[in-house]
Amino acid sequence: MLVSEFLPFAKNLLKHIYEPAEAHEIVCILIEEILLIKKQHLNILDKEIDSAEEMKLSYCIEELQKGKPLQYVLGYAWFRKIVVDVNESVLIPRPETEELIDWLLEDNQNLPELKILDIGTGSGCIAISIAKEKKNWNISAIDVSDDALELAQHNAKKNVCSIEFKQLDILSPEAEQFLKDQNFDIIISNPPYIPEIEKAEMHINVKDFEPSIALFVPNDNPLLFYKRIIELSKCLIYFEIAASQSNALLELGEKTQRKILIKNDISGNPRMAKVFPSSQQ
DSSP states (O other), X not given: OBHHHHHHHHHHHTTTTSOHHHHHHHHHHHHHHHHOOOGGGTTTOOOBOOHHHHHHHHHHHHHHHTTOOHHHHHTEEEETTEEEEOOXXXXXXXXXXXXXXXXXXXXXXXXXOOEEEEESOTTSHHHHHHHHHOTTSEEEEXXXXXXXXXXXXXXXXXXXXXXXXXXXXXXXHHHHHHXXXXXXXXXXXXXXXXXXXXXXXXXXXXXXXXXXXXXXXXXXXXXXXXXXXXXXXXXEEEEEOOGGXXXXXXXXXXXXXXXXXXXXXXXXXXXXXXXXXXXXX
């Protein structure tokens, strides 16, 4: 089969899961990653797919037909300037999270030394990205999941950076003493924030494959993790947030007497929040 034949063939196999434009994008990424042909070159480059390549592509398409996200099928994801391995024990890194890191780095770029904690590190993409760009900063990361921490440690080694990892549930009593003892300058977190009731409406590739523990919160307490982190720490905090929860988070700031700044992402949606230190009111 020629590459030019594979593209429409694969798109057709995925039409029951994805809209045509999204299916096209997914197959183009697959072609680039496996056949090393960029999307912009598909109209000028064509070749016969060899048997080894065909086996890889067939496997990937079979997995994609089940609804498995492309990054899990490939086993890795691009994020900012790094590549991290991913599996179903961690969330797939998102572009919004890249913007959150940009914000933190822009705000603090002239500070030579900082002690930073990434809460709910998952694949380690946040902590690793910061550690790669700020080698003099002291970076720590925690997660409740042992499987996630194992993968994050692997990714840190793969990307040649030093990070202190710890298994810890931020909701546990032990978390309070940990934060007091460590005295971090900045906390960054992309915590769970999707109410359970919204799970049924989500795409199969999220609700059936990405870890629920990293996504969902009780319907009656959607700001559970934000409240907890703000309560436990007086330092500067950067959060990724749901666009629908920005007003509720501002109200939480008033209740906890913390100044909170909401920032829009590149699409104009309120997806980031900065909680100022308790002394800066």
